[in-house]
Amino acid sequence: MSLENFEKNALRCLRCSNCKWVPGAHVKSWRFAQICPSIFRYNFHAYSGGGRVITAASLLLGRTELTDEVVEVIYKCQLCGGCDIACRPSMGGFVEPLDVIRELRIKAVSEGFLLPEHMMVIEGLKNEDNMMQEKKADRGNWAEGLEVKDLSREKAEVVLHAGCRASFDPDLRGVIRGAVALLSAAGVDFGIMGKDEACCGGRAYGMGYTGEFTKYAEHNVEAWKKAGVGKVVMVCSDGFGALQNLYPKVIGDMGIEVVHISQYVSELVREGRLVFKKAVPLKVTYHDPCNLGRLGEAYMPWSGEEKRLPGPIIEFDPPKPERYGVGGVYDAPREILNAIPGVELVEMERIREHSWCCGAGGGVIDAFPDFALSTAQERVAEARGTGARAIATSCPWCVRTLRDAVKADGDALPVYDVIELCVKAL
């Protein structure tokens, strides 16, 4: 696939601006009606999902060329998928803004329009197998003192994949160590790759570096199979989204089951293998990570063509899968929260498929940290509006940006990964 394959998509944009907004029937207030963080901050139409689709049309028709300014527009986007979900009820598979934006980035990279910040991150990935510009040798340090199988030497049915952020961010040790504690408490036979764990590659794909992504995808699957793994439990939602969608898309069926830690823990709770004995009296609101929710649907491959019927009605043959985000992971984290004694869950206005992005995705946290921060601050403002005394979420990247936003606001609102609350309740 290349951007040229999306020329019709680009020309079919209606310019309706649905891509900027939470679907109308679900708008609950003036304040929290928007779904696109990019145009929320930068305001020019080019910064919307539709605006980037039109940018693609402009480039494809040779009307304009890539410039540094245009590339900045392309990358000031978290790839959160909000525009895609908002567009599809009208346009189905005719426009697909998220795919178009990804192809724009691949084109930018292939033509040498590289953001310096991303180049550094990718360089770090190539040298140290992680997106955090940290030493590979330090990757397993988070597990110090824990008794857990090392799958570089042993075998287990389940691998717990920590992810780059949780592995290296000391503030998030509680999340990954908590995941270990939960699985151990439930008697799960699992292991970790430790210092041999490698990045899932998902963020590299989002930045437009598909070659690097493919390398890591292939490596990871090989390593897991070598370790006898049949199930990958992802702590990171970004990683979960990558394995759910990008791995099958790029390298085909892995032959390994992928679950998010929240799904696994929810299942363990339902089976009675995890029991929360202590009360955690806390009013929380839950933030749906993009890559766990609307972008967490299982990959739905499609290979077909357009068919012209009298009308002219255009249909896809076979029909394109209907990707409205409904198959994402929304209930599992909420079931966990509802199972913890004392936790009271209150919802924000923009939840589930219409969740507001935390700000970290798409390489934004690396290249435009102020944009990532302001996006997260908007989310924190929404959370405060619920009266919650804490935010809970299910992704280390979300935890990071939301905690940074709270701090930047001069506030003390706690942000927890759901795992951390589970550990408190054990």
Next chain:
Amino acid sequence: MSIPEQAYKMLEAVVGPDNISQDPTMLDVYSFSFMAELQRKGTGTKFVPVSPGAAILPSNTEEVQGILSVCNRFGLKSKCHSTGFGPWNAVSWDDVVIIDLRRMNRILEIDEKNMYVVVEPYVTWAQLQADTMKLGLVAATPGVGCQTSALANCTSGFGMGPYNNSMGFHERSVMGVEWVLPDGSVLRLGSLGSGNGWFCGDGPGPSLRGVLRGEYGSLGGLGVVTRVAIRLFDWPGPAEMPISGPFPYMRLTEDALDAMKLFLITFKDRHQRNEATRLIGEAEICYQMYAWGHGFLISSVHELSHLIPRKEGDKRPSQDPVIAMTLASHSRAELAYQEKVLMAILEKTGGTLSNYVEIPGVKACIFRYLTRPDYLFTAMCRFASGFWITLFDVIGTPNSLTEIEDAAIGSLESWEGRNILPGCADSYCQPMYGGCHVGYLDHSGGIYDVCEAASIDSFRNMVMEVNRPLIEKNLIRPTIASNEANQRAGKLMSNFHIWQKKVKAAFDPNSVSDGGYYIEVDDE
């Protein structure tokens, strides 16, 4: 193509460097306009053949004034838009400064007692409704979509909707207005103009709604409206939209609808429907209403689109005209009375309740369309991603509109399968207003493949072929909403274009506002 460097620097000084751009691709994005592929002198795509000189984002009225002052000084034209969904939002000439009003997005005041809301240009209907419904109030929202600008629809553009029957046409909802004229001065209309607040559009203070917008609106050709008070009406429904679930699984939470009832009614023919709407209007029982051809329903409602014939032998769908409507009252007794009256009218006129609403999702879809139109309008595009054009674009009595429908149906049927959805020749829609005494006629079954020139040409030919005999019989007027079209149509219609030119000359003597979709003063 560019504007003078000094002009750019001055504009930058008005809004700050982050809020103005001359990047070619950024500007080209503003050249992409809904249905522009249908322009005869266009590019064949949604890109218009001209490009703005700069795109600028003001945040308040003073900045708008500053921008227009700079434009006047340097002889630049300017064109404003809000959400920008319409065939008239792009610029008409090269180097026009496009004023994107996105940063002016506040709801300034909701006056519950006097029932109006004051908004800036980038407040959408969805946002407005979300905040006013909590107070038991709502504004007449158009069918084009709740993601569009409330201010633009009321003061500068056109569009009908399901509320118009009980709440009047959108122009009637305009109360106080703050209007930055093309020369940069501010004119306040209605009670606002005499310092008496927003409550009245007609005075004491200049009453210039006719000049400001007329029937169609000036479409950006007469300065910039920066604030408007929009009339609010009683909303007897719940404080939040009673819709749960994501698309395509949206469902109506009926428990929340104890003060409203939804009906979908079919008739054997349009004359029966008209008689029913006349009686419903006279009985004053209707809250929201849309009269539809059957084709509109099945082409717009996701859950019914499978009824469109796709191959030889597929059953032709019913052509029975339809009314979608709600009754509403805070009083159960009154609601019951309204329903009794409605049933009596249906018995008299042969209307029957449609069982489409038993299909999961259909009821929610229709309620959404009547209350907060979202995807129904744009969902038609999923067939070919072209769109319908307002084939008739006419206001009239139900009987006169039915006369047009009857006159056009044969021609439309001949285009089924070419540029009319199969089985959807009757895809008429009539939002009613004025107690059902008046309606607006639209058609929505026409489609084309936006990626194929032959399909676009064919669509244009269809529009001409269907409309020409109707114009010759004086059943509809020629199309308007462009400088050239208005000048052509005006000659057939009381020379309204001459009056438009006088207005334009008086209010925009330096021709600073891009009147390409409105009127331009020339040497005629």
